Amino acid sequence: DAGITQSPRYKITETGRQVTLMCHQTWSHSYMFWYRQDLGHGLRLIYYSAAADITDKGEVPDGYVVSRSKTENFPLTLESATRSQTSVYFCASREPRTGSGNTIYFGEGSWLTVV
Amino acid sequence: GESVGLHLPTLSVQEGDNSIINCAYSNSASDYFIWYKQESGKGPQFIIDIRSNMDKRQGQRVTVLLNKTVKHLSLQIAATQPGDSAVYFCAENMGDNYGQNFVFGPGTRLSVLP
Numbered sequence: 539d540a541g542i543t544q545s546p547r548y549k550i551t552e553t554g555r556q557v558t559l560m561c562h563q564t565w566s567h568s569y570m571f572w573y574r575q576d577l578g579h580g581l582r583l584i585y586y587s588a589a590a591d592i593t594d595k596g597e598v599p600d601g602y603v604v605s606r607s608k609t610e611n612f613p614l615t616l617e618s619a620t621r622s623q624t625s626v627y628f629c630a631s632r633e634p635r636t637g638s639g640n641t642i643y644f645g646e647g648s649w650l651t652v653v
Numbered sequence: 654g655e656s657v658g659l660h661l662p663t664l665s666v667q668e669g670d671n672s673i674i675n676c677a678y679s680n681s682a683s684d685y686f687i688w689y690k691q692e693s694g695k696g697p698q699f700i701i702d703i704r705s706n707m708d709k710r711q712g713q714r715v716t717v718l719l720n721k722t723v724k725h726l727s728l729q730i731a732a733t734q735p736g737d738s739a740v741y742f743c744a745e746n747m748g749d750n751y752g753q754n755f756v757f758g759p760g761t762r763l764s765v766l767p
Contacts, residue, residue: 542696571753573757578759579759580742580756580757580758580759580760581697581744581757582757583753583755586753594753596753628696628697641687641699641702642687642744642755643699644689644696644697644698645696646695646696647694647695647696
């Protein structure tokens with residue numbers, strides 16, 4: 539079944555290590571997003587991308603890097619992981635907004651623990 | 654700043670009863686709203702959406718009501734089933750270009766009692 543695939547689904551890493559979370563979508567959606575979800579908070583946007591080679595910061599970008607060399611891939615890198623980055627990370631995508639509105643579709647999540 | 658919130662963090666209902674999950678939003682400029690369902694260990698799943706030019710929209714067993722006067726959104730689930738047990742959260746969007754301004758509420762946990 540096509541959609542958004544995230545990998546790894548579960549990851550434990552040490553403080554200071556670099557970690558990359560992968561995201562692949564098969565819908566050819568233009569827009570892609572990375573969110574983090576923490577207990578007691580709604581989803582918070584880390585970075586988003588409008589198209590290949592176009593990325594921009596969201597609400598909580600510090601400590602993260604993204605790239606989008608191909609439309610279907612949007613990896614998220616934690617350059618030097620910290621315990622505060624322990625979270626569940628969701629990749630999402632959508633088509634450009636139309637008059638009827640367009641929903642955001644989410645992947646299954648990547649559970650990251652930084653020890 | 655703008656925010657989306659939920660009145661009830663947890664909701665328990667009997668199987669077969671109707672469920673109502675509420676959401677308050679604070680930005681009167683928001684013009685698009687979505688309800689998501691999130692089961693344990695899974696990603697948010699789209700349930701239903703509504704634009705601000707509507708006050709009601711129905712899907713299969715679900716209805717979303719929008720009251721712009723009091724900035725309130727609700728999700729009604731008819732004949733609640735055990736499979737409906739999940740966290741439900743609403744999201745609002747303010748007409749941005751990319752969807753970067755979606756604001757998500759923290760969620761309400763719905764527990765369906767046998």
